[in-house]
Structure formats: C-alpha cells, structure tokens
Amino acid sequence: MRIALLQADPTVGDLAGNAERLLSLAHQAHVAAADIAVTTELAITGYPPRDLLLSPAFVAAAEERAAALPVPLPMLIGTPLRPDEDGQRPMNGVLSVGNGKPRRAYAKQLLPTYDVFDEARYFHAGRQPGLVRGAGGMDLGVTVCEDAWQAAGLTPAAYASDPIAHLAALVRQDVALHATVNLSASPFHHDKREDRLHVARTAAAHLGHPFLLANQVGGNDDLVFDGASIVAWPDGRAVLAPAWSEGVLVVDLNRPEEACWLPSEAHDALRVGLGDLVHLAPGEAPRNDDNGLEALANAVVTGLADYCRKSGLERIVLGLSGGIDSAVAACVAAEALGPDAVHGLAMPSRHSSQHSRDDARWTAEALGMRFSEIPLTTLHDAAEQDLGAVLRSGHAVAAENLQARLRALLVMGHANAEGAMAIATGNKSELAQGYCTLYGDMAGGYAPLGDLWKMEVYALAEHFNARAVAVGKPAPVNDSTCTKPPSAELAPGQVDEDTLPPYPVLDRILRAHIEDGLDRARIVEAGDDPDVVRDVLARLGRNEHKRWQMPPAPRVSRRAFGQGWRMPLAGRHDWRD
C-alpha cells in the first residue's frame, strides 16, 4: 500500500520535456517500491497551459504522450483529454496508465474560474466520480485540485456539486476505497499551506480514509507553485513534503511515520531552501515562527530561477543603486542563478550620494557577483544638450526620467552584448503608485520584487542577511541601505516621502484596497488620513501613459492585482460613480 506523489516542476507546453521529467520521477518511485505513482494536475502540459488548450492538436498530442509513457509502475497522470463530442471543450483529466490498457480514469468536475483561474474558458466539466480499481493493488478515489476545496468551504462561491461528498456517500454505500488522491496545481500565497492542509484533513475526515494531494512546484508564467504535497489521515495526522523542491513523496498508507522524500535526480531539478518532511499530529499546525518570510524568500527565488531556466536565460544584469530594492533583487538573483551569473552596474549621476556608491559596491562584493561602475556624467550631459530647451520649458519629471532611462540604456546595452537578461528591481508599492520610470527602472525581462510590498522588501533584506551570516558569509545588504531614508536620487535632496506617504502607511492603504477590496470610505473609517487615502488611490495604476508595462513577477500575495498586471488600461482600477 505504498503510494508515490510525483511533485514535479513541468514547463508549460514542453510535452516531451515534461514526459521525460515524469518518467524520471516515476523510476525513483519504482525503486522506492511504490505500488502506484500519482502526478500533479495537467502534469504533461504544465499548469496553466491557457490558450494552448484551444489547439485540438495540442490536446491530442498531450493525451497521446501521456498514454504512451513507458511507465515502470502503475500511474495516474494529469492530462487534458480530447472532447467526447464535436463542438465540446476538452476535459481536465486523469489517465490510468500501466494498469492494463491506458484508460481515462476521471475528468475534473469543479472548474475554478476566478482570480488566476479561467478553467471554464478551456474545459468541459466531468460529471462522474473518479474511481480506479486495482491499480497497484488498490482501489482509489480520484479528484483534481478544486474538486476537494468545496468540502472545506474555501471556494469563493458554491458549486452545484461536491465531489468529496459524493465519494463519501459512495463509501457509506459500501464502495470500499483504500485512499483518495488529488492531482493539484495550487499556486502559492501567504498561508496557502495552511489552507491546503485544511482541505486535505477535511477530505480525509469526510471520506474516512487517507487523502493524498500531489502539488505542482516551480514557476510558470506569472504563477509560482510551492509544492508541499500532503498526505492526511482521517484522524488528523498529516505529512507534508518539502516546498520549493522537485521530488517524490512515498507514503505507506498504514505507516505514516515511514513516509520518505526523494529529491529529484534530474540534473536541472528545482531545489530551493531546506527540504525536510514535516510530520504533524492530529490538530497540529505547521510551524510558522518567521511570519512566512522564509517562504516568501524562497518563492521569489523560485520564480526567477524557473523563469530563467525555462526561458533559456543563464545570466542576469541589474542596476545597483545602493538602495534597498536593488540590493534585495541582487540577493534574489545571486541565489537563483549563482553569483557568478549576475552582473551589477552602479551608474552614479551628479545626484548620487557617496553612501549609495559605497552601498552598491558592498552588496556586490558580499554576494561575490560581478560589479562595474559607469558614471553617468558624459551621457547625461550629452542628453541634456540635445533635450535642453525641451527640459527647461516642460514638466520637471522629464529630467528625472531621463536619468532613469539612461541607466536602462546602459543596463540593456550590457544585457544585449552579454546575452543576459536585465531585471527590473521595483516593488509593488512604488509600481502601484507610478513612482517609477517607464523604460527606465521599469525596464527588464522580469521583476523579482514586483509582487512584494515595500515593507516586505525590507523584511527580506534582513532575512537574506541572516541567511548569509548563518553560513559564515558577510551580510549582503549594508546597514545604511536598510536605515537611510528611501530616495530615487533623481533630483538634489529628493526623498520618496516628498511624494509618497511613509511606506508603512502606503502599504497599509494599498493592501486594504487591493487585497481586501476596500474603497476610500472604508479605508478612512479604519483610521487613515482622508487626504492621504485620496492621493494614494488617485495615483493607483497611473504612469505617464496611464498604463503599466510591467515585467512579470511571481504572484506571491494573497490577492494579486488580478488582471491588472496583465492589461491594465485607463479605468481598470478606478471606476467612478
């Protein structure tokens, strides 16, 4: 009675690569004497495949490849299934392979269509409960991700059916099952592990048998998945696999204490942070003594690492200003690709302070990355000469933006010449206020801090410092970087608080509006200054062109900007009445 959960890190659209990855994990499971292996949701295509699913050729190729996998043990494989009838959408399904002829075991019933999910756009909903007989000698219930969330009361709206309740009813009618499995692609956000544990324990309690949830890990598009697959028993005991790592969780249904974790043997396998199994007694919660900071750090590192690996990018260039954002971005880049693959450019202008130049160099040296200093003087003078009359007579912001864009020019010149990717170092607080320059500091193929509030960036700075110190290395973010007043240094004596409220206040207002959906009146009611709230909301979603051109960032917040990051035009966040 040994089940292996394949916690894989697939690449969206790479059917051949994903098949190879699944086979490699399946062989590890087979060696560990598992009776059956279970993949994550849509493991053969990677999640989310989005509009690739509109291509019938893609769906057919995925299903055929899953069915043809030369598996070393019986497997349940997540794959899209071709429609049963003309004019129907495909299904989000599960193939049973290696247990006689490949056959369709299940089609997902609950299709989430909210937040980052759009499954009603792509899939036809199944209507039958998932039952697999005699696979690896076991009889199993089969569910896919959302199917199990309704029973736990964690869906935003009620579905018409509840697959867990349905399976539980069958069990009560003497349909004997050894366990129920759940193939998931459940993205990360703060406290998501606790939610997912509640889902698994609730399902196991309803069903009266073990519930096993295999979760995708790694970054795909703008989503980052933490893995942390779960096995829960009806009495509340549970085992959690490591987050942020690819591997196999093998569990004997009758001996929870013998669960083991096999790190992936693939040469390019994701492995971020420390990977230990967590065993929980009934009712016990996983430890969270750092307010989720370790998870947040691992999430942003995973997002950047996977973005680069899956896009074929091996080197990173970034501007190092001596400020907190670029210092933390450098920490993330150095962890994601190794410090040798990262090149930091300091580009001081006539407005840059000596401490900024010192702090930039400090971070680069502490991390062991490549560092160059290119004073902006010549280029700045030449540009001001060409634009002199225009700058003198126009809006002051034009001159400030000019410096940020000259820096982007140098960063992109290095990136193009060296075959590297430039990253943007901005955070969500300043981006949400348009306190940044389009084609300037916003330039870059990826924004590792783009979904973090400013105060989270400060917290991560301390966290990366503590990580470095713990292994005997110098702290990469200098004390003065953490304590000096934040400044863009684009004008003499300029500090962020000339324009923005203090960041603790700004973050609180933005969170209330974006994450909790509160309008101006409700935020003021909660105690913030009415004028400050008005100004913050008025700046929301603004920049010179009234739109974002944001590099992607991993989604790590409870609620992201929603469609906002994808296509936010005039009127999206500021409807009027």
Place this chain on the structure above:
Amino acid sequence: MRIALLQADPTVGDLAGNAERLLSLAHQAHVAAADIAVTTELAITGYPPRDLLLSPAFVAAAEERAAALPVPLPMLIGTPLRPDEDGQRPMNGVLSVGNGKPRRAYAKQLLPTYDVFDEARYFHAGRQPGLVRGAGGMDLGVTVCEDAWQAAGLTPAAYASDPIAHLAALVRQDVALHATVNLSASPFHHDKREDRLHVARTAAAHLGHPFLLANQVGGNDDLVFDGASIVAWPDGRAVLAPAWSEGVLVVDLNRPEEACWLPSEAHDALRVGLGDLVHLAPGEAPRNDDNGLEALANAVVTGLADYCRKSGLERIVLGLSGGIDSAVAACVAAEALGPDAVHGLAMPSRHSSQHSRDDARWTAEALGMRFSEIPLTTLHDAAEQDLGAVLRSGHAVAAENLQARLRALLVMGHANAEGAMAIATGNKSELAQGYCTLYGDMAGGYAPLGDLWKMEVYALAEHFNARAVAVGKPAPVNDSTCTKPPSAELAPGQVDEDTLPPYPVLDRILRAHIEDGLDRARIVEAGDDPDVVRDVLARLGRNEHKRWQMPPAPRVSRRAFGQGWRMPLAGRHDWRD
C-alpha cells in the same frame, strides 16, 4: 411603433459619464418621437468591464444608476444585475425603465467564453426567455449579443439552449410580439459586419418579426467596436447604421424606408469616417469594393482617438524615420487628434539616408503637424564611449538596439516635457518576429499599427494618400516611402530582407499560423519553403527577453494573437512535442 437604437460609445468603469451619455442619446430619440429606446450591452458600465465585475459594490452601483436614470421615454438598458442569491455571480442583464417601476427584463443566457470573451468568469447565465410587455405600447422579445449567434451557426461550439429558437417557439404558441431586440457589444474584425447582418436576418426569419441589434461603438481596452447597428425584417430587408460614429438609429417597424440616423450631440462624440445609413434589399450584401480598407483605416483611427480621449491624453509624439510604418502611424495620429496635436521627431543617425530624412519631413509637412529634427550624433557618440568595450566584444545587436533606444529616450523626453503620449509605430509582422527593439521603437503608450500585418500598412498608406488627395491635400506618404526596400537603418546598408523573408511571404506564413492555426507541416504543404517557414515560426514570440512588452493596439484582425498580447511568456506560442 418607432424604436430607437442607442449606438453609444461608453467608457469602461465610468458609470456617471455613461449615464449622462445614454440620457443625451435618449433625449435625441425622444425628440424624434421614438416610442422606446434600446441601449447596447452593459451600456452603463461599458464593455468589457472585466474584473471590475468582481466587485459587488461596482455591480450594485451600476444597476442602481441604470434604474435611477430619469429617462424621457421607456428604455431597455444593458447593465449587470446583482445576484439573486448569496455566492452567485451577477447577471449580464437588461433593465426596463420608464415603463412603470424599473424592473429586470432579462438576463443573458449564452455567455461567450472564448477568444476575447470571458463571460463565464463573471456572469451567472439566465434561463428565462426575455419578454417585455407594453413598453412604449409594444410587446418585445429581448436578447443580448451572443444569444442570437447560436441560431446563425456562428458560435465556435454549440450551447445547450438557443434563445432565438425558444422565442420563435413562443411566437408559434401565439405569444404575440412586435419585434425582438438585441443589446450587443460585438467587436470589429474583417467581415464582421457581414457576419452580424447574417445573424440579424437569420433571427428575423426565424422569429417572423423585425430583429433590432444595437451595437456598441468605439474603443475600450484592446477592443474596438464598429457600431453599425442593424434592423432586419423577416423578408430579408435590412437597415445598417453608420459605423465608427455615436448616434441614434430610429426605425418605424412598418416603414423601413423611413429609418433615420441622428448623430450624437455630445460635444466629444466619436465621429470617424462618413456616416450614411445603408438600406439593403432582401439578399443584398453591403458594398465592399475596397477589400475592407476604409473600415480598417477607420478602426485604427477610432482605436487611437478613443484611447486618448478616455485616458485624458491630448497630444502625441512619435518618431518619424521616413519609413512606411511611422508615416502611416502619423496619418492615423493626425486623423485621430488633429495634426496640431501631433509632434513628429526625425532623429537621423550616421546610418540614416538622405531620402529618409526627406521623406520624414514630407509626411510631417503634408499632414500639417509639428516637426523637429534632432541628429543623434552627440548622444550616439557619448553612449558608444560609455559602452565601447562592451559593444565591441558582445553581440552586434547591442549596437543596433542602442540607436533605437536613444531615439526612444528623445521621444519620451519630449512626451514627458510636453505632457504628451509617445506612440510606437511597429506593425504586427515585425513585432511577431521580434524585429524591433524593446524600450526602443517598441516604446510608446499605444501602437496604432500593432495589430496590422505589414502589407496592410502598405495598403493603408495608399488609402490615406487617396483620402488626402480626394479633399485637395497633398498625399502624406511619399512615393519613395512606399517603394524603397524596407530598412531599419541601424547598420550600414541594412535592409529588412537581410533577416526576414519578403513581407508578402512573411505575412502569408504568419497569417496561416496565427489566424488559421496551421502548424509548420500544414504551412509547408500549402507551398511555402520549409526552411523559411521553420525560421519564421522559430522567431515567433521572441525578443531579447523572450517576452513582449507591447503597447496596446486595437484588435482589428479576424483572430488576434489571443492571450499572446496580454501575457506572452516562454512557451506560449511554441509548444513542443
């Protein structure tokens, strides 16, 4: 028996402004002695409101504002409707106002969830046929957009029900109706007017009474709507309202020949192209003797004009290279905002030819727009000095990109100083090949040609020339601009065909892949060179960072890039098997 169709140009999210706009049109309808007025779909919110619909406060405010409109005649108003039950989504509905107490007349039954539509994400589907009794003395059937497309066989997949067939069955059961109305927000693409006419004629024939389709006009987000509202009679006669203009179509059901068009009296009303009613005899097709070029020109002008008006932008800056793309983009900008509001910058570098400098000036002078020439020399030398070693040792593309980015720096400097928006001038063919520079010629808040193939840009050049000549003005696109070999002029003697196949070939391959969904084998089968096809498809979706950061463009093609323009990351368009 006079019905007015309010062909409005709402702004997404602007409930107060949209209400005012609808009232103004309603007063025009009232003065024209209409018995009832019918708006477009979700007219009070503008279409598509997208994730604004996730806010219950927004939905409530929209419905309340529609219900409270002080209408001068009975009206059917498109608005979201609050859910009937907790945990349910809102409905895409119709309120009957001004005919007794405001009441819910209908909820849309068929929710399109494909291509640019995502209505299953937002709405709960209605299940009842739409019937309104005694409004303006008439009994009417009510449908919303997609509801009428199933009967015409023009939906990609079959829905479980057919609202037109349902209404027709009621009519056969002696439910007497004078007409059926359809509140639409049906975006433009090539030949869309013909499709919509087929829908209206099919519905009228099925129902045995007149069918009236009120369509939204104008640009919202990445969609452009052409209006061209339709009234069709069961015998096949039809009247089409003008496209690209806001106004009111008033029709007496019994006297098609007396239909009249009232241009909107709003001071900022959209009015692009020549607005005449089209009367069609049974079976007659609308004239299309220019292969849709007039419509295409009006679509791109409408998109830019509405983007600017709705975003509060009054001035445009663009780079004028002397090439075909920037010349046509200048024509579009001059028509959208007037030539006085457009500033063209020529920024010749050491690689620019004299004819390019002459052609740039020609276009600016012919259009009567502001023109400046800023040689790139000083800035180019300064940048090469700072980046010298890097450029000499690295990829050659870095030096080419440098020039494009220096130009963007100057364009953005002018835009910021003058409070204007920069526009990007690229076309879909080169953008799809990554034959463009990120933060260089791709910089800009809007790309008016971003959804046009290169050969369409050539055709539009001739069209804008013919338009100018017809009113006694000089042709804005010089002959030499149209006939010289396309060149980015970023290296000595460089022409586009050094890198790309000839544009007629490139466009054919891209269309086959993107619009018709053909893979490499199928395109080669159709006759193109296998190596050329391979290279074109390999370049698809590539740039330095393996992603787009595209300014929005109006969607005018039959099938756009799909989600591609919104969030196209690695693997989106190039799945592997």
